[in-house]
Amino acid sequence: MSGLRILVPVKRVIDYAVKPRVNKSQTAIETTGVKHSLNPFDELSIEEAIRLRERALPVSDILALSAGPAKSADVLRTAMAMGADRSIHVQVDTEKEGDLEPLTVAKLLAKVVAEEDRNVVILGKQSIDDDAHQTGQMLAGLLGWSQATQASKVEVEKEGSTVTVKREVDGGTETLRAKLPIVITTDLRLNEPRYASLPNIMKAKKKPMIKKTMEDYGIDIKRRFKTVKVVEPAPRQGGGKVEDVDGMIGKLKELGAL
Amino acid sequence: MASSSRPFMRALARSTVRTPKLSACEPLDITDIPPTPITHLSETEALMKDQVSKFASEVILPKSREMDEAEKMDPEIIEQCFEQGLMGIEIPEEYGGAGMNFTAAIVAIEELARVDPSVSVMTDVHNTLVNTAILKYGSEKTKKDWLPQLATNTIGSFCLSEPISGSDAFALKTRATKQPDGSYLLSGSKMWITNSLEAGFFLVFANLDPSAGYKGISAFLLPRDTPGFAIAKKEKKLGIKASSTCVITLDDVHLPASALLGREGEGYKYAIGLLNEGRIGIAAQMTGLALGAWENAARYVWNDRRQFGKLVGEFQGMQHQLAQAYTEIQAARGLVYNAARKKEAGEEFVADAAMAKLFSSQVAGRVSGSAIEWMGGMGFVREGLAEKYWRDSKIGAIYEGTSNIQLTTIAKLLQKEYTG
Known part of the structure; x- marks a missing residue:
């Protein structure tokens, strides 16, 4: 296969609009009976992959992948309704095994990249549940590929061998240029993801979703980290109001800020 | 956020009328x-609901108030x-539609109404009355001529009511x-026509054939640019203001023989059939x-508004009202979904649809x-949407x-059923 062969890993997370609550045993965030959806950063990745194709670049295949419980099939269906061509669901009983660690996911992705002959991986810079912000970087390390993280703009040459990525850094924008293959992680301002249209939702029903297990890829899912305790941040102390400028200066002096 | 997975009142969804007769659709x-x-x-319906809900709250909601004030879509x-x-x-893929089922349409209408009842009724009339009319009664040529347009760029309007005939439609x-030469000339006027401006x-x-009474009624397909067709007046309404409602005049409108939908004299049958289904759409709206x-008010009383040192939604008097109202909504939804599924299963659904529409418009x-009262002054001002929902609700007891x-x-x- 020639052209861009894109892998877009996606994750099912607690919906961004839901206020997360710590469970009773203080071991994790409460997930039962809570609305879940596709990780917002992953929506950006899928959107970017589709846009590369819409810009008439030689995209031969967009493959979405998710490793997680049975319900993760929902986010893969969403990814395919948005425009991914096919998907792989690596089934993991996260209820029993706990959430996968970034390194485990990176190792899995490296295997998939080899098996599926990918040359571009576009993934969210982080998932909004554990906010680890590590998988993309680890994957590039494992593969020995170029990496462009927190992308705010992605351009691929027509011939499809050189990629230019703009990334927002402290104090400005950094522009990176790299040859394929490459790992790109997406940031909020990269694009505005589309809503899956009704006809595309129907078409997604016919797109293939392959079920796999971690054993199929020979990946050990044992956790290397132990979560000791999860607690909610201490409630913020309410601020006070001052009457006028003098009041404010007085208050600042009182606090030792002046 | 409420979702369809919440408990519901199943008992109410059971109709007392059950006959084995099957309807004409598959x-x-x-x-x-x-x-x-x-x-x-x-799975498909759930994904669609999710995407429509997002589209409604991110794209439609920011424009909702403005469209209402401007009385314009x-x-x-x-x-x-x-x-x-x-x-x-519901238009099949071969004609450029999504090819989804009836309940999917109901779910979409409901999700749109949760944010903007005007946009909801635009899609409801277009899908459940106009598109369905052509799907059910149109010839292959009619389908090929109109469905691709209706699915992608042309809004449809259903013209039955007249100045003198509302409830007594026929x-x-x-x-x-x-x-x-087999062509037709149409003359008269139509009133309360939803979507007509667009x-x-x-x-x-x-x-x-007026001598045949209602059995003379026939249905015709009329493109907007036909000479003799005109929009006479746009109504100024209490609610669903962004959805257009106009008076239409037909002055010797000349239509070819192919403009007839189905057969001559069967228009009343089509209208009854379509309105029976359409009611489930209005019920969903x-x-x-x-x-x-309810959600708009619940968010306010449980997050923002404090009196006597606590959130007003924490007072038992408020809590019981919120619980009662939510229960009624779920009961109404049970009726709506049951009517939709019965229709889809080919079971008799006329009474179910009528009950769903009656009850959901009352709820x-x-x-x-009540939501306005729970929110106090903030419910009464035109800054938020509380008063708009109430104005929009009034039409539910009137149309279709x-x-x-x-x-x-x-x-x-x-x-x-109960006569010996």
Whole structure:
């Protein structure tokens, strides 16, 4: 296969609009009976992959992948309704095994990249549940590929061998240029993801979703980290109001800020 | 956020009228499917609900108040509804539609109404009355001519009511006269026509043979640019202001023989059939509206408004009202989904549809009215949406059969069932 062969890993997370609550045993965030959806950063990745194709670049295949419980099939269906061509669901009983660690996911992705002959991986810079912000970087390390993280703009040459990525850094924008293959992680301002249209939702029903297990890829899912305790941040102390400028200066002096 | 997976009142969803007669459409065989919660959605329906809900709250909501004040549907919203496939929900893929099922349309109408009942009714009339009319009664040529347009760029309008015929719809006076060459001439006027300002396609009911009474009524397909067709007046309304409602005049409108939908003299049958289904759509609009009004108020009283040192939603008097209202909404939703699934399964659903529309419009009126009171001053001002939901709810008891007409339908069917 020639052209861009894109892998877009996606994750099912607690919906961004839901206020997360710590469970009773203080071991994790409460997930039962809570609305879940596709990780917002992953929506950006899928959107970017589709846009590369819409810009008439030689995209031969967009493959979405998710490793997680049975319900993760929902986010893969969403990814395919948005425009991914096919998907792989690596089934993991996260209820029993706990959430996968970034390194485990990176190792899995490296295997998939080899098996599926990918040359571009576009993934969210982080998932909004554990906010680890590590998988993309680890994957590039494992593969020995170029990496462009927190992308705010992605351009691929027509011939499809050189990629230019703009990334927002402290104090400005950094522009990176790299040859394929490459790992790109997406940031909020990269694009505005589309809503899956009704006809595309129907078409997604016919797109293939392959079920796999971690054993199929020979990946050990044992956790290397132990979560000791999860607690909610201490409630913020309410601020006070001052009457006028003098009041404010007085208050600042009182606090030792002046 | 409320979702369809919440508990619901199953008992109320059971109709007392049950006859084995099947309707004309292709029924799904559900005899071997174990019963599931009535609000359970298929994977496709659930994904669609999710995407429509997002589209509604991110794209439509920011424009909702503005469209209401301007009494105008934003053309961009119309365009986006077409792009999302919301205007061809049940139109098969071969004609450019989404090819989804009836319940999917109901779910979409509900999700849109939760945010904006005007946009919801635009899609409801277009999908459940106009598109369905062509799908059910149109010839292959009619389907090929119109469905691709209706699915992608042309709004449809359903023209039955007239100044003198509302509930007594078949007393309509618009005349159709057959010409020697087989073409038709239409003359008369239509009133309360939803979508008419924006529509490019009109399904017009006219009487071809008044001596035959209602059996002379026939349905015609009328493109907007036909000479003799005009919009006479746009109504200024209490609610669903962004949805256009106009008076239409037909002055010797000449239509080719191919403009006839189905057969001559069967228009009344088509209208009854379509309105029976359409009621489930209006019922869904009303449950969506009720849910939207409830959520809008619940968020305010449980997060923002404090009196006597606590959130007003923490007072028991408020809590009980919120619980009562939500229960009523879920009861109404049970009726709506049950009617939709019965229709889809090819079961008799006329009484169910009437009950769903009657009850959900009552619930929508009650809940959206109470929601204003729960929010106090903030519910009364035009800054938020509380007062809009209430104004929008009033139409539910009026269009596509008034509440009294629904009661008459229900009673008539019950009496038949219980007459020795």
